[in-house]
Amino acid sequence: MNQTLRKTRTFLWVYYAYMVEYRAELILWVLSGSLPLILMGVWIEAAAGGQFGLRPVDFARYFLAAFIVRQLTVVWVVWEFEREVVEGRLSPRLLQPIDPVWHHVASHVSERLARLPFALLLVGLFFLLYPQAFWVPSLGQFLLFLLVIVLAFVLRFLIQYTFAMIAFWTERASALEQFWMLFFLFLSGLIAPLEVFPPLVRQVTLWTPFPYLVYFPASILIGLPVNLGQGFLAMLGWSGLFFGLNRWLWRRGLKQYSGMGA
Amino acid sequence: MPIVIVENLSKVYPVAVKEPGLKGTLRHLLHRTYRPVQAVQDVSFQIEPGEIVGFLGPNGAGKTTTLKMLTGLIHPSAGRVRVAGHVPFRRDVKFLHKITLVMGQKQQLLWDLPALDSLKINAAVYGIADKEFDWRVSELVEMLSLKEKLTQPVRKLSLGERMKAELLAALLHRPQVLFLDEPTLGLDVNAQVSVRDFLKEYNQRYDATVLLTSHYMADITALCQRVLLIHEGQLIYDGNLDGLIEQFAPYREVKVELAQPRTEAELRPFGELKAVDGTIVRFLVRRGTLTQTVARILAQLDVVDLTVTEPPVEEVIGQVFRAGVVA
Known part of the structure; x- marks a missing residue:
């Protein structure tokens, strides 16, 4: 237990130091996640004219929450892992008595900590420009959001890390991620909240993993009604499925791995 | 163990x-x-x-x-x-x-x-x-x-x-x-x-x-x-x-300093000529015939100095890999 704690601490602070080395890049990454803020403008305009069941201010809050969710759940492990496999840099990692995934987990978690101040600054700026949208979630909502956002990150990470395993066979696993991104954009709630989807599409979508990566946590944060039971069940179910698939592919992949050029 | x-x-x-x-x-x-x-x-x-x-x-x-x-x-x-x-x-x-x-x-x-x-x-x-x-x-x-x-x-x-x-x-x-x-x-x-x-x-x-x-x-x-x-x-x-x-270099280099220069035709019978530079001559000699050859050189040529060296190990290995030979 003590050892685990020590490993966790060391990994987190070393990778935090690593991320802070790229301050300028970090700001750009934060800004590159501002697609929801652009769509917010579009939807506020649309809501003023049409009937969507949500007021303009709800759209503003929803997309701000979506922005926050994106900031906290960004995952890039497939590109890193693919590079490690193709360049053979996975080899030295495999020779250490720790699963290489912990390096990726640590770098993702530390990056979150390094990115947080910039993201909060942007949120503050937003409220300054649009004070009507200001809201404070209740403590219960907030705690629930924290739990769901951790689960959303875990699910997102598991899915992408599972795609990453394909690098053992094709060396271009990120193509799969790009393809998946297409569905993610539409079905996660990043482009529009599920409230505006046709009822049938919405029902079907709620059984896929996508809405739980953006829509579900964002709705909890701003207090839109969601089916918590179904949400948790779907998140745990999909996480379990991808975890199993991931470990299976990992074991098969290692046999396949020839340490290209290593 | x-x-x-x-x-x-x-x-x-x-x-x-x-x-x-x-x-x-x-x-x-x-x-x-x-x-x-x-x-x-x-x-x-x-x-x-x-x-x-x-x-x-x-x-x-x-x-x-x-x-x-x-x-x-x-x-x-x-x-x-x-x-x-x-x-x-x-x-x-x-x-x-x-x-x-x-x-x-x-x-x-x-x-x-x-x-x-x-x-x-x-x-x-x-x-x-x-x-x-x-x-x-x-x-x-x-x-x-x-x-x-x-x-x-x-x-x-x-x-x-x-x-x-x-x-x-x-x-x-x-x-x-x-x-x-x-x-x-x-x-x-x-x-x-x-x-x-x-x-x-x-x-x-x-x-x-x-x-x-x-x-x-x-x-x-x-x-x-x-x-x-x-x-x-x-x-x-x-x-x-x-x-x-020993195993892969069957040749030794024999370096001889002569009292006066000789033509290549005169030298060739003693072994494979690697280089001739005035009175300094380098022969490549098979390991098996080394003693005889050295004896002949000493007997028939005016020798001031003679040294036998092993080829450098890089050269031997290079030769092995180039030829792909397994002796």
Whole structure:
């Protein structure tokens, strides 16, 4: 237990130091996640004219929450892992008595900590420009959001890390991620909240993993009604499925791995 | 009891075959054909604890593939491997604590951080306590003369310093078996010498076993009592360096200084002429006829001075690989 704690601490602070080395890049990454803020403008305009069941201010809050969710759940492990496999840099990692995934987990978690101040600054700026949208979630909502956002990150990470395993066979696993991104954009709630989807599409979508990566946590944060039971069940179910698939592919992949050029 | 046991080890890789041109590309896209490539073929050897063994062979001979099988990175197609009593491919935690692999062209240190940060990660991974960590680092820093370099970002270090820092990181957990793949690649002569000296000292201090590949013969001659020669996946020699020259260099160079110059036609009957420079003549003479030939030269020519030398080991090995001969 003590050892685990020590490993966790060391990994987190070393990778935090690593991320802070790229301050300028970090700001750009934060800004590159501002697609929801652009769509917010579009939807506020649309809501003023049409009937969507949500007021303009709800759209503003929803997309701000979506922005926050994106900031906290960004995952890039497939590109890193693919590079490690193709360049053979996975080899030295495999020779250490720790699963290489912990390096990726640590770098993702530390990056979150390094990115947080910039993201909060942007949120503050937003409220300054649009004070009507200001809201404070209740403590219960907030705690629930924290739990769901951790689960959303875990699910997102598991899915992408599972795609990453394909690098053992094709060396271009990120193509799969790009393809998946297409569905993610539409079905996660990043482009529009599920409230505006046709009822049938919405029902079907709620059984896929996508809405739980953006829509579900964002709705909890701003207090839109969601089916918590179904949400948790779907998140745990999909996480379990991808975890199993991931470990299976990992074991098969290692046999396949020839340490290209290593 | 040997620490490394390799028996009839083989590795076959499937390699995709693609014909040139558009037609070949389309065929490659639709129906991929693979050709098996025998990277390592029926290799057997054993290494005793504390030995430093050089692993020689031209590019693509199967050295790195063998090292990868010995460290457990890849699965052998056939044969048996035991390193420190473990089956490498299982990569047991205990096994990983006992070995290390250093690759001259690969790095494990985080590029943008001081090496010390990467070392802290290694310490956590291998469960080395803080006090012990400080002690080991200061010991290795002294052996490698790396003072004050550990707190600079790795990208600011020279190639030689970086290689030393890599060695430090790879040896922090004090492994018993070191696999080194071109540890001096690209280093200048001074850095090569200090890396070599360090390896020798580490080997003596901890009775560590070392298997190393290098393209610099100086590494091999300075460090290894024993060499393994691999060619096209097959082990063609296992023994000491002198024996290697005995076996693969059937010629000796006989250098003669004559009292007065002779024509090539006059000299040719004594042996193959390597070079004639005024009164200095170099012959290549078969080992078997050396004594007779030298006797004839001394009897029939006006000799001021005569020396017999073995060809340099680089030349011998180069010759073996070029000819692809297995004597």
